[in-house]
Amino acid sequence: MCCEKSSLSKLDFFCYHRLHRHYKKSDENIKKSGFTIIEVLIVVLIIGILSSAAIGSYSGAVQDTRIRSSADRLQIFFQSCKERARLRNLEVKIIYDDKQKCFVNLDSTNSFLKIPELYKSSIPKLIEISKDGNFKIMGKETKILDLSLEMPNGNLATISINL
Numbered sequence: 001m002c003c004e005k006s007s008l009s010k011l012d013f014f015c016y017h018r019l020h021r022h023y024k025k026s027d028e029n030i031k032k033s034g035f036t037i038i039e040v041l042i043v044v045l046i047i048g049i050l051s052s053a054a055i056g057s058y059s060g061a062v063q064d065t066r067i068r069s070s071a072d073r074l075q076i077f078f079q080s081c082k083e084r085a086r087l088r089n090l091e092v093k094i095i096y097d098d099k100q101k102c103f104v105n106l107d108s109t110n111s112f113l114k115i116p117e118l119y120k121s122s123i124p125k126l127i128e129i130s131k132d133g134n135f136k137i138m139g140k141e142t143k144i145l146d147l148s149l150e151m152p153n154g155n156l157a158t159i160s161i162n163l
Contacts, residue, residue: 077113119148
């Protein structure tokens, strides 16, 4: 088909030029719009770096929460045993049961504390509380109990309990 003005009606000529301009513009737009593969890779790399930093912070926060929770539970358990000794005017003995992985108050059938994260070698076998609330570990009076917790990643965290 020839593009002469005589062979095309006015409407056909108008449509032809309009379509021709549209295709020409769309070719230019395709070249100018969109992202290159390098730009996409840079964005993916930045997102990866930021997410790895966030995951590291989150896992650290989870570990800190576990340590604090265990320390709080131990503090409350030993304080309740101390109050029991004072109020009942009796000596209280606390042992660590290796099989159950828990501290057990021998003077009470329902007073125990299970903390599976405790590192076995840091745990005293017998803790005694006198009638006036003083703690003895292996016959020596003490005010602080240091215990180690084994974290899921294999690291040890040491906590100090004020008795």
